[in-house]
Amino acid sequence: xxxxxxxxxxxxxxxxxxxxxxxxxxxxxxxxxxxxxxxxxxxxxxxxxxxxxxxxxxxxxxxxxxxxxxxxxxxxxxxxxxxxxxxxxxxxxxxxxxxxxxxxxxxxxxxxxxxxxxxxxxxxxxxxxxxxxxxxxxxxxxxxxxxxxxxxxxxxxxxxxxxxxxxxxxxxxxxxxxxxxxxxxxxxxxxxxxxxxxxxxxxxxxxxxxxxxxxxxxxxxxxxxxxxxxxxxxxxxxxxxxxxxxxxxxxxxxxxxxxxxxxxxxxxxxxxxxxxxxxxxxxxxxxxxxxxxxxxxxxxxxxxxxxxxxxxxxxxxx
Amino acid sequence: xxxxxxxxxxxxxxxxxxxxxxxxxxxxxxxxxxxxxxxxxxxxxxxxxxxxxxxxxxxxxxxxxxxxxxxxxxxxxxxxxxxxxxxxxxxxxxxxxxxxxxxxxxxxxxxxxxxxxxxxxxxxxxxxxxxxxxxxxxxxxxxxxxxxxxxxxxxxxxxxxxxxxxxxxxxxxxxxxxxxxxxxxxxxxxxxxxxxxxxxxxxxxxxxxxxxxxxxxxxxxxxxxxxxxxxxxxxxxxxxxxxxxxxxxxxxxxxxxxxxxxxxxxxxxxxxxxxxxxxxxxxxxxxxxxxxxxxxxxxxxxxxxxxxxxxxxxxxxxxxxxxxxxxxxxxxxxxxxxxxxxxxxxxxxxxxxxxxxxxxxxxxxxxxxxxxxxxxxxxxxxxxxxxxxxxxxxxxxxxxxxxxxxxxxxxxxxxxxxxxxxxxxxxxxxxxxxxxxxxxxxxxxxxxxxxxxxxxxxxxxxxxxxxxxxxxxxxxxxxxxxxxxxxxxxxxxxx
Numbered sequence: 001x002x003x004x005x006x007x008x009x010x011x012x013x014x015x016x017x018x019x020x021x022x023x024x025x026x027x028x029x030x031x032x033x034x035x036x037x038x039x040x041x042x043x044x045x046x047x048x049x050x051x052x053x054x055x056x057x058x059x060x061x062x063x064x065x066x067x068x069x070x071x072x073x074x075x076x077x078x079x080x081x082x083x084x085x086x087x088x089x090x091x092x093x094x095x096x097x098x099x100x101x102x103x104x105x106x107x108x109x110x111x112x113x114x115x116x117x118x119x120x121x122x123x124x125x126x127x128x129x130x131x132x133x134x135x136x137x138x139x140x141x142x143x144x145x146x147x148x149x150x151x152x153x154x155x156x157x158x159x160x161x162x163x164x165x166x167x168x169x170x171x172x173x174x175x176x177x178x179x180x181x182x183x184x185x186x187x188x189x190x191x192x193x194x195x196x197x198x199x200x201x202x203x204x205x206x207x208x209x210x211x212x213x214x215x216x217x218x219x220x221x222x223x224x225x226x227x228x229x230x231x232x233x234x235x236x237x238x239x240x241x242x243x244x245x246x247x248x249x250x251x252x253x254x255x256x257x258x259x260x261x262x263x264x265x266x267x268x269x270x271x272x273x274x275x276x277x278x279x280x281x282x283x284x285x286x287x288x289x290x291x292x293x294x295x296x297x298x299x300x301x302x303x304x305x306x307x308x309x310x311x312x313x314x315x316x317x318x
Numbered sequence: 319x320x321x322x323x324x325x326x327x328x329x330x331x332x333x334x335x336x337x338x339x340x341x342x343x344x345x346x347x348x349x350x351x352x353x354x355x356x357x358x359x360x361x362x363x364x365x366x367x368x369x370x371x372x373x374x375x376x377x378x379x380x381x382x383x384x385x386x387x388x389x390x391x392x393x394x395x396x397x398x399x400x401x402x403x404x405x406x407x408x409x410x411x412x413x414x415x416x417x418x419x420x421x422x423x424x425x426x427x428x429x430x431x432x433x434x435x436x437x438x439x440x441x442x443x444x445x446x447x448x449x450x451x452x453x454x455x456x457x458x459x460x461x462x463x464x465x466x467x468x469x470x471x472x473x474x475x476x477x478x479x480x481x482x483x484x485x486x487x488x489x490x491x492x493x494x495x496x497x498x499x500x501x502x503x504x505x506x507x508x509x510x511x512x513x514x515x516x517x518x519x520x521x522x523x524x525x526x527x528x529x530x531x532x533x534x535x536x537x538x539x540x541x542x543x544x545x546x547x548x549x550x551x552x553x554x555x556x557x558x559x560x561x562x563x564x565x566x567x568x569x570x571x572x573x574x575x576x577x578x579x580x581x582x583x584x585x586x587x588x589x590x591x592x593x594x595x596x597x598x599x600x601x602x603x604x605x606x607x608x609x610x611x612x613x614x615x616x617x618x619x620x621x622x623x624x625x626x627x628x629x630x631x632x633x634x635x636x637x638x639x640x641x642x643x644x645x646x647x648x649x650x651x652x653x654x655x656x657x658x659x660x661x662x663x664x665x666x667x668x669x670x671x672x673x674x675x676x677x678x679x680x681x682x683x684x685x686x687x688x689x690x691x692x693x694x695x696x697x698x699x700x701x702x703x704x705x706x707x708x709x710x711x712x713x714x715x716x717x718x719x720x721x722x723x724x725x726x727x728x729x730x731x732x733x734x735x736x737x738x739x740x741x742x743x744x745x746x747x748x749x750x751x752x753x754x755x756x757x758x759x760x761x762x763x764x765x766x767x768x769x770x771x772x773x774x775x776x777x778x779x780x781x782x783x784x785x786x787x788x789x790x791x792x793x794x795x796x797x798x799x800x801x802x803x804x805x806x807x808x809x810x811x812x813x
Contacts, residue, residue: 004422004479052459053404056466102644103636109403109581116574117629120622123496123571127618141495141570142474229411229570230474233467240456240464275482276475283471290464298453 005274013273025268027149031166032264032282035145035222038173039231040238040256041180042218044249045211047239048191053108054093057115058212059219059231061092063122063140066220071129078168082217089216092118093209119228143226143279165224172221176214180253187211188249226279233283237263241290244297262289368610376613378507379499382566383605383624385510386575389517389559391583391601394576395594396552398584400532404459405444407573408466409553410560412443414473414569417494417561418480427490429505433561440557443469470569497568497621499609510562517555521594524548529590566609568621578628579604585632585639604628656703658761661730663700664709665760666690667717668727672785680716728788733760735781735788736771742782743775749782 017025046055065088066081073080092114099110123140130136151163161167180187190197190207197204222231242255266285271278368376397406416439420432443465450461477491493501521528530538531548538545556576563572583596608624615623637644666689670681687697694715701717704710709723719727737756741747763771781787 004483047457047460050457050459052457052463056404056407056463099636102647103585103639104642105581105584106398106401106403108401109398109577109584112403112407112573112577113581113629113632116571116578116625120571120574120625120629123619123622124626127622142478229467229470232463233471236460236463236467240460243456243460244454270475274475274479276478280471280474280478283467284475287468287471290468294450294454 008273013269017268017272024149025272027163027166028145028278029264029268030162031145031148031169031225032267032278033260034166034169034173035225036234036238036260036263036282036286037257038169038176038218039222039234040242040260041173041176041253042211042215043235043237043239044242044252044256045187045191046215046235047243048249049211052236053111054212055215055219055235056232057092057096057111058089058215059223059228059235060115061118061122062088062216062220062223063228064088064118064125065091065122066223067122067125067129071125071132074132081220085216085220086213088118089212089219093212139224139227141227141229142277143224143230145225145278148225165221169221169225172218176218179214183207183210226282230279230283233286237283237286237290241286241293244290244293259286259289262286364614365610368613374504375500375502378502378504379566379609379613380606382502382507382510383499383609383620384602385507385514386559386563386566387579387601387603387605388598389510389514389601390563390572390575391579391597391599392517392521392594393552393556393559394580394601395583395590395597396528396532397556397576398580399590399593403573403577403581404462405447406556406560406576408447408462409440409444409557410569410572410576411466412469413437413440413557413561413564414470414494415439415476416473417564417569418473418476418491421480421491422476429503429509433509433558436561436564437554437557439469440560441553444553444557473569493568494564495568495570496619497564497566497571497624499566499612499620502565506562506565513558513562517559520551520555524551525591528552532590566605566620567624568619571621571625574625574628575601575604578625578632582628582632582635585635585642588641600628600631603631654761659700660704660707660709661726661761663690663704664723664727665730665734667710667719668724668731671719672731680713680718683715683717686717725793728793730760732788732793733763733768735785736768736775737763738783739775739778739781739787740771752782 017029043052043055046052062085065084065086067084069080069084070076072084095114095118096107096110099105099113100107105113126136126140148163148166151165153160154162154164154167162170186197186202186207189200190202190204194204197207219231219235222234226234238256238259239252241259242252245255246252263282263286266288267278267282270276270281270285274281367373368380394406397403413436416436417432418435419439420435421427423431423435447458447461447465450456450464451458456464477495480491490501527538527543527548530541530543531545535545538548560572560576563575567575579600580593580597582600583593586596587593604624604627607627608620611623611627612618612620635643638646640646663686666686667681670685670689683694683697683701686701687694690697690700692700698712698715701710701712704717704723705712708720709726710720711718734756737759738749738752741752741755742749777789779787779789
């Protein structure tokens with residue numbers, strides 16, 4: 001057991017990553033923050049629209065899209081990757097619809113069948129073309145966030161900005177943020193009140209498809225960093241934490257950003273201490289934050305109900 | 319993966335992937351394609367070797383995949399009919415930390431320790447899902463996703479920590495992630511056999527309870543079946559069968575072995591006991607195919623291959639299922655649409671005949687076209703269709719009922735008017751709102767329902783719009799009752 005869990009050294013774990021080793025862990029922490037923040041912002045809408053498991057499905061099924069895009073273009077460029085992810089995301093939604101609309105198989109089973117099939121095809125292609133595709137089972141599961149500092153730097157006008165995937169992730173976060181600001185009202189109305197959205201001339205189907213497209217893009221850029229399954233955690237954990245605390249969508253967005261910061265910070269520390277996969281450590285950090293919030297909220301509720309009897313007119317407005 | 323054999327293997331592997339790609343796209347043609355491949359290479363020999371029980375490790379792989387297909391198909395059926403398919407998904411990801419802790423117990427791949435650890439972790443995961451949905455505002459889907467990913471992350475942390483240890487490096491824990499049937503040992507297979515046996519026995523013993531709680535929870539409660547306990551027992555067995563499937567299929571895809579064979583069976587039958595048999599059969603088929611291709615492909619992960627096998631079977635059932643398949647549904651839909659169309663034409667002919675006081679010798683195509691608001695050509699096409707089914711004869715541009723056609727037309731009009739009267743009298747719907755509903759139901763009312771309606775309406779003869787409802791005598795009369803020839807014309811007379 002002593003081999004497994006090394007001694008906890010305060011300076012080594014909590015201070016050094018942000019001082020002496022900033023060159024290394026700064027990029028990793030920043031990448032974790034960007035990934036969790038963009039996933040969390042999109043994830044908020046998934047949770048509100050009860051589509052959390054579509055996030056699960058899409059995060060598995062972008063894998064074949066990614067592999068085929070690699071094989072097709074022969075490179076690991078950004079645009080083929082996004083195109084592959086979009087195609088895969090659309091295919092997933094179409095497959096799920098084809099199964100549960102046209103047969104008596106229910107939606108939950110349809111989701112399970114569609115994403116596992118696509119993921120299996122992706123895994124098989126990965127093993128078969130392991131020479132050509134720069135992507136292996138390890139990457140699919142653990143992600144490559146640890147290699148972010150080793151990537152070539154993007155330079156703009158002679159100034160180094162940052163590693164390639166980090167710059168891409170920052171671009172994705174920027175686009176997601178701008179889209180949310182631009183279409184805030186449309187997203188809000190379409191997520192809560194289908195009828196009102198129609199009356200206001202918003203087509204809920206377009207909102208749905210737009211959200212799925214953004215989800216595919218976010219998932220595929222996060223995929224490389226943290227792997228297929230941990231993406232689900234980054235989609236759901238921040239939004240779930242936020243929805244425990246508040247009911248206002250704008251506040252939820254703010255809490256998601258704080259949660260992203262905390263999980264990136266805790267994740268790096270946990271990784272330095274235990275020497276495990278960074279992506280998984282960030283998710284465990286985020287889950288710890290969720291657990292603390294859950295406990296505090298439960299305790300506050302307990303205090304609240306024990307101090308005064310529950311009023312029969314207490315409203316549940318959501 | 320193995321640089322040595324890679325160059326040799328890549329040719330065969332590429333062919334394999336094409337075969338599998340074809341299998342997904344053109345499920346029916348897979349048979350021919352794979353037979354072709356086996357004939358071209360030495361796969362035939364490998365097929366014999368795989369199924370001949372000669373090598374111990376192959377024997378374990380084969381028996382193991384049969385056992386896992388059996389238990390996963392059996393228990394998966396219940397989660398599919400209970401609409402808990404994604405609970406299976408969450409459960410299967412949640413077992414990973416248990417696998418790692420089981421390994422840490424005495425730093426070896428002891429099947430029993432791993433089994434116990436994983437089952438406990440899986441149950442902890444499902445307990446956490448229900449705790450989350452009970453105590454917070456989070457919905458079930460969010461809770462499932464949250465537990466799934468969090469447990470998986472903890473598991474990944476532990477696995478990477480173990481792999482860092484000098485002894486953990488060759489632990490074979492990575493086999494648990496994507497599955498390798500060839501890595502199964504004698505201990506693993508005997509554990510799988512025990513779990514499968516227990517699962518089959520328990521399902522046999524408590525079949526009635528499982529059936530009642532799955533389809534009619536209210537009835538189950540009222541007959542004193544402890545639904546909670548049945549649920550917990552099912553979860554326990556589900557966790558156990560997930561865990562035994564882990565080594566062969568892998569954590570990531572084991573949920574597919576629960577869901578896909580059961581969904582396939584769900585498309586093929588309406589009876590639960592047949593569904594259980596079919597699901598187990600599909601599971602075994604998928605398991606054995608996956609293990610075989612993994613053996614042939616040298617080092618290809620077994621899990622994805624099994625899942626692709628299961629999905630291929632599902633694709634076949636999806637298109638060609640006799641009752642619920644897409645093709646059968648489309649055919650039935652087409653048939654009933656054509657029948658509705660025929661009956662509407664008959665009805666139009668009847669209306670024209672009725673408006674003419676039941677006297678006209680036949681109906682001109684022009685009248686029919688005007689009544690149905692169509693072109694003459696369309697009216698001619700519809701009349702020919704009726705003629706093809708023996709309901710009418712068409713002579714230049716006049717349409718005549720045959721006796722069968724007149725009878726069917728009168729029945730449809732009767733159904734329509736009876737239903738309108740029923741809605742007006744018994745459901746208090748305004749007479750001008752009943753037409754559209756009657757327009758749909760007239761095609762599906764059966765004889766017994768019509769008798770019942772007639773009885774309830776006291777054998778009324780007039781509908782809410784003042785038109786007469788054709789009675790049995792109008793429907794089955796011979797040509798002379800109402801005078802004239804009733805529009806029926808003997809085909810011989812025409813010439």
